[in-house]
Amino acid sequence: MQETPRLQSRLPQVGTTIFSTMSALAQQHGAVNLGQGFPDFDAAPRLVDAVHLAMRGAHNQYPPMPGVPALREAVAAKLFKLYGARYDAGSEITITAGATQAIFTALLSIVHPGDEVIVLEPCYDSYAPNIELAGGCVVRVPLTPGTYRPDFELIAAAISPRTRALIINSPHNPSATVWSEQEMLRLVDLLKGTEVLLISDEVYEHMVFDGQLHQSVARFPDLASRSFIISSFGKTYHVTGWKVGYVAAPAPLSAEFRKVHQFNVFTVNTPMQHGLAAYMADPAPYLELPAFYQRKRDLFQAGLQSSRFTLLPSQGSYFQCVDYSGLAPELTEMNDATFCQWLTSEVGVAAIPLSAFYAAGSQARVIRFCFAKQDSTLTAALGKLASL
Incomplete structure (x- = not known):
């Protein structure tokens, strides 16, 4: 077979996105996917x-x-x-x-x-x-x-x-x-x-x-x-x-x-x-959307209150960021990407590391959950996260 001509990449630093990686990992381990930002419920x-x-x-x-x-x-x-x-x-x-x-x-x-x-x-x-x-x-x-x-x-x-x-x-x-x-x-x-x-x-x-x-x-x-x-x-x-x-x-x-x-x-x-x-x-569907997602935010936040996560303010969007530096030392020693992999494979909940949104990464122990999910999905995730 003829060898493919070599090319110089327009985006040499770009590989598979963290969203695809974490979604694939969630599927592999049967984890609740609160990583990628999309609803798991249907349109009207x-x-x-x-x-x-x-x-x-x-x-x-x-x-x-x-x-x-x-x-x-x-x-x-x-x-x-x-x-x-x-x-x-x-x-x-x-x-x-x-x-x-x-x-x-x-x-x-x-x-x-x-x-x-x-x-x-x-x-x-x-x-x-x-x-x-x-x-x-x-x-x-x-x-x-x-x-x-x-x-x-x-x-x-x-x-x-x-x-x-x-x-x-x-x-x-x-x-x-x-x-x-x-x-x-x-x-x-x-x-x-x-x-x-x-x-x-x-x-x-x-x-x-x-x-x-x-x-x-x-x-x-x-x-x-x-x-x-x-x-x-x-x-x-x-x-x-x-x-x-x-x-x-x-x-x-x-x-x-x-x-x-x-x-x-x-x-x-x-x-x-x-x-x-x-x-x-x-206009009702978009005018009612703040209340719709605020209720899901509040449900998710309430479920995490007894955990050792520190909840960051969630003022808008359908994301909740948490700081995990209050967890056990063996967990806080992990960088956020490693922690998200561990959380997916061992706890059964997928999240996204905040370092993925920085060019040079981040030393902060912060991860992002998506709460644009059915209540049953959020409840299942909270049940697993309670073990932390």
Whole structure:
């Protein structure tokens, strides 16, 4: 057989993600999988029915490149209702093949070779590879250790004449922190007078707890005017496998975004767009989501109260981080990746080490659980974790 030509990897440091590794380990050991961030319960039957009706209604060919007009109009209406922001559905809303594609396309549309993009660590694992594939340079700024709040002095120090963009994420994956209004106003002041663009990853926008408001970039005109705002129907409606999201951006940014979008995906699944548009006519599913997930958070936290885990605040998203440094010495001596492997194989619960969200790892003894699960799944996991 002819030998395959050698190639130079575009991403030489990238291997199998920790999410795939831990899910495979969980399956191997029959563990309860609280690692990867996806629900183990079904979508609303009414949403599935809406997609079925769209398929039966002959909505099975290519939609317009930016997305089905009815869905873009529904997104624009939601942004105005929730955040008071007016986006033109025709020129400023684009439907994407999930939020990850939206982030990648936004970066490809604005980053030139040598441009710098600031990320705040720990961060979602696609950010840095996306920047590198776009030819940019990743500039890593740590969030405040322990609290995971933004350090504006460090962010300011990282901005240079080569800075093209800053990526922020609230509610935050993996820490479950939520940016406050005061922090958003600090960001307004920080970016004022610069040419820095903002990519705001808001996929957990409808999962904010304890009466807080989600401080979308859309609420702040000075930020919205320089921002790509990205969200996910998959996260909001429990259909992560559908891979449908959207980006809202001013017309000049959207025009550049669509130049790339038309060549890397062109369009997004037609019947699902029509189904989502019909389902969005009722705002109750996303308006009720904070209470839905807060109840699951509270159930999970209550089950861990008697353990020797230290619970970190979970202000939003569907994640709960815990510090395991209060456990037995033989366990606290393990780094977080080793501890997660042990937890999966010996206790029967899979989690994700927080070091996976840092380029150089982390010495903190912190791991992340996902509570977007059926109550029975959470109860089963808590029963196993009680042994600790």
